[in-house]
Amino acid sequence: MHFKIEKFTFCFITFGGPKTDKGNRMFRSVIRPSTCVRCLLNRIQYSSTSKSKSEVDPGAVFIRKDVQDLLTNITGFDLSRIFRTRTNKNLDRIVYKYLTDKQLKEEKEKTVERGRAKLQMPPILTEAKENVEILEKDEMLGGFSTSKHLFIDISLGVPIRDRLIVARDVDGTLRTATLDEKRRMRQIYFPISGRELVMPKMFEEEQLEKILERRDYQLILDRACIQFEPDESEYIRVTHRTFEHIDKTNSYDVLRSTRHFGPMAFYYVWFKKVDRLMSDMLSRNLINDAVSLLQLYAIIHPDSKVGTYEFHDTNPHRLIEAFIDDEARIPDLLSETFRQYIRKNQQAVSNG
Amino acid sequence: MLSSRFLSLRFHSLISVHRACLSISSTHHAAKPAAPETPAEPAAPTAQSAQLAHNKTKTSLRGTPYKVTDIETSLRYMESDAYKTVYGKDPVWKNYVRNRTNQRLPHYTRDFCAEEGLYIRGNPCPICRDEYLLLDYRNVKLLKQFVNDHTGEIEPVLKTSICQAQLRNLRVALRKAYDFGLMPYEVPFRTYDYRDYYPELREEKDRTPSLLMTILQNIQDQKLTNLDDLTLTDEQLHAT
Numbered sequence: 147m148h149f150k151i152e153k154f155t156f157c158f159i160t161f162g163g164p165k166t167d168k169g170n171r172m173f174r175s176v177i178r179p180s181t182c183v184r185c186l187l188n189r190i191q192y193s194s195t196s197k198s199k200s201e202v203d204p205g206a207v208f209i210r211k212d213v214q215d216l217l218t219n220i221t222g223f224d225l226s227r228i229f230r231t232r233t234n235k236n237l238d239r240i241v242y243k244y245l246t247d248k249q250l251k252e253e254k255e256k257t258v259e260r261g262r263a264k265l266q267m268p269p270i271l272t273e274a275k276e277n278v279e280i281l282e283k284d285e286m287l288g289g290f291s292t293s294k295h296l297f298i299d300i301s302l303g304v305p306i307r308d309r310l311i312v313a314r315d316v317d318g319t320l321r322t323a324t325l326d327e328k329r330r331m332r333q334i335y336f337p338i339s340g341r342e343l344v345m346p347k348m349f350e351e352e353q354l355e356k357i358l359e360r361r362d363y364q365l366i367l368d369r370a371c372i373q374f375e376p377d378e379s380e381y382i383r384v385t386h387r388t389f390e391h392i393d394k395t396n397s398y399d400v401l402r403s404t405r406h407f408g409p410m411a412f413y414y415v416w417f418k419k420v421d422r423l424m425s426d427m428l429s430r431n432l433i434n435d436a437v438s439l440l441q442l443y444a445i446i447h448p449d450s451k452v453g454t455y456e457f458h459d460t461n462p463h464r465l466i467e468a469f470i471d472d473e474a475r476i477p478d479l480l481s482e483t484f485r486q487y488i489r490k491n492q493q494a495v496s497n498g
Numbered sequence: 499m500l501s502s503r504f505l506s507l508r509f510h511s512l513i514s515v516h517r518a519c520l521s522i523s524s525t526h527h528a529a530k531p532a533a534p535e536t537p538a539e540p541a542a543p544t545a546q547s548a549q550l551a552h553n554k555t556k557t558s559l560r561g562t563p564y565k566v567t568d569i570e571t572s573l574r575y576m577e578s579d580a581y582k583t584v585y586g587k588d589p590v591w592k593n594y595v596r597n598r599t600n601q602r603l604p605h606y607t608r609d610f611c612a613e614e615g616l617y618i619r620g621n622p623c624p625i626c627r628d629e630y631l632l633l634d635y636r637n638v639k640l641l642k643q644f645v646n647d648h649t650g651e652i653e654p655v656l657k658t659s660i661c662q663a664q665l666r667n668l669r670v671a672l673r674k675a676y677d678f679g680l681m682p683y684e685v686p687f688r689t690y691d692y693r694d695y696y697p698e699l700r701e702e703k704d705r706t707p708s709l710l711m712t713i714l715q716n717i718q719d720q721k722l723t724n725l726d727d728l729t730l731t732d733e734q735l736h737a738t
Contacts (some may be wrong), residue, residue: 209696233650233684264687269695301708305694310710340686348679357679368685376695 201272204416207446208270216438216445217408221265227403228261267408271377280321287318296323298331306336307375329375340372349373349384358391367406389413398426415442421476424466425483431490437462440469463488558620564612565629572632576639581630589643590631591624591658607655610663623661633667635674638681644668650684709735 207213245253299310311323311331323331333343347353349370357366366388374381389410392398401407414420420439427436443452451472455465470480543551567575575581585592596603611619611626625631631640644653644660652672655665675681693699707715712734722728 205696206698209692209699233646233648235649235651237649263689266690268688269690269692271695299708299710301710303706304708305691307694309708338688340688342677346677346679348677353678362679362682365679365682365685368687369679371688372685376690 203272204412205269205271208412210445213412213442213445214267216442217267217411218265219438220411220435221405221407222403223258223261223265224403225257225261228264229257265403265405267405268371269376270409270412273379273382274325274375274377276325278321278324280319281312282320284318284320287314289316290318291316296327296331298335300335306332325378329378338372340369342373345380346373349380354384354387358388361395361397361400363388363392363397363400364404364406367401385409386413393419393422396422396426398423399430411439411442412446415439415446418447418473418475421474421480424469425479428466428480428483428487431487433462433466433487437465440465443473559617559622559627560620562617563615564617564622564626565615566632567630569632569634569636572630572634572637572640575630576637584628589658590628590640591643591660594624594627594659596659597621603656605654605656606662607659607665608661611661623659623664625660625664633664633671635671635678635680637671638675641668641672641675641681645672 294316295314297310297312297314309332311328312320313323313327314320330343333341346369348357348366354366366384370381370384374384392401392410393414398407398410401410411423414423420443424436424439427433427439437457440452440455441457443450444455444457447453452469455468457465466480466484470477470484474480596607607623608619611617611622617626625633633640635641644658645651646653652668655662660668672681676683712730713728716722716728716730716734717725720728
């Protein structure tokens with residue numbers, strides 16, 4: 147079946163007609179790359195998996211079912227926080243409905259589902275490494291233009307991150323694009339609303355400090371989710387800096403019942419900075435969350451002493467005491483809060 | 499309605515009040531109703547001479563200089579007592595009344611209130627009439643007064659009555675404030691498809707090659723030199 151090529155797929159700029167000499171030459175060199183097309187396809191689609199023995203992939207641990215369940219348990223589910231009043235450009239009139247008990251129950255379940263969707267955690271990935279591959283060197287094409295040309299595949303039905311993006315340099319080399327070129331091309335051809343081509347000034351270090359002083363963590367993290375991909379170095383820098391600041395100021399409660407609490411807890415457990423978070427949970431009487439944190443610790447660091455704990459039958463108090471003895475970095479703070487928690491518990495038991 | 503009109507007429511004296519509070523000398527302001535400027539009138543004041551004397555004391559802002567201060571003074575002014583006595587807790591545009599020639603106000607305002615440093619009208623807009631108000635990205639307290647709490651959009655000019663030049667300044671300042679993160683706004687929610695980021699979650703049938711790659715593969719397989727000879731089967735075309 148014949149069809150016209152000019153309609154879709156290519157983003158060629160200088161491709162006039164198949165008979166022009168230069169266009170034919172350029173196209174022929176694309177047809178005959180030194181690496182075959184099938185290998186190129188395979189490499190592009192599966193290039194994200196890179197496992198070396200020295201580095202463990204946090205993404206592989208994050209996506210495990212038990213880790214996801216633990217993180218959702220820790221995050222909490224406060225409906226008033228999830229559905230807080232937001233500004234809305236399309237304001238509607240208030241709607242009043244009469245519902246039977248059964249319909250009311252259905253509406254409540256729908257609300258719970260919508261709330262769960264709002265708590266989807268942004269993915270955690272290792273930082274993407276630049277691997278520019280030279281597909282072909284063609285000195286005959288050197289000097290065909292004063293600037294390099296970037297090409298992107300705009301066929302239907304392919305996820306944005308899998309698309310082929312190549313560059314033809316001025317000296318004629320055909321290579322896959324660098325990370326920055328890929329980011330820009332994706333934003334131009336498949337734009338995400340709310341994302342800027344140039345990084346907003348609020349993510350530069352000085353401005354970031356000013357916003358962190360104001361404790362406006364949700365603005366930074368939400369905007370970072372929109373502006374960057376989860377494997378960009380800027381995203382990792384911004385999120386790690388925010389989590390460090392939250393740790394120093396003990397303001398974990400700001401992010402409870404938001405989508406960012408899970409990745410934050412994962413960050414602390416990954417870098418073994420659990421103590422302040424755990425003491426915060428104890429002071430709020432969230433003993434189950436503290437135990438879930440310990441379970442996370444055991445999954446992420448199976449070599450440590452926490453990996454040997456038995457989580458099924460033991461008393462949570464015993465687990466926390468064991469943790470204070472073994473792996474805590476600030477044992478004094480933890481033991482102090484734990485004592486206060488036990489005192490509060492005993493008072494509550496004796497009172498009523 | 500009448501009282502608000504009265505308030506706006508009394509505004510000239512209020513400028514001198516806050517100027518005195520900030521202790522900045524002014525060499526030029528024309529509205530000084532307290533100080534007598536005319537020399538002594540002759541002994542018998544007729545109706546006509548009274549009218550002439552009154553005409554001489556009538557002043558207008560038109561022709562007087564308008565020089566906006568820098569950002570530090572403006573930020574200090576927003577926190578000062580002078581600001582509180584003049585505006586209180588209301589937004590800056592609340593007690594301003596536009597002049598109308600018809601019964602209805604047009605939906606647009608004038609282009610600008612000052613040209614080459616001098617006022618060209620007698621009733622400048624709420625921002626141009628006060629030289630210590632500067633629409634800047636750092637001046638978040640002033641910017642918030644022009645943004646609706648419920649919608650997050652800029653208030654319509656029918657309400658705030660600022661001139662078009664200041665409206666442009668406001669838009670630029672708001673964009674910059676959003677960029678620097680000084681002004682909070684509602685960030686849209688981004689839903690992630692985990693299959694894009696974790697390839698282990700994908701199934702076999704999701705891995706269809708794009709149309710471009712099928713074309714390139716076929717060209718390589720069939721060793722074509724001319725694109726017109728390219729043929730693709732139906733299933734290859736409808737694979738995506």
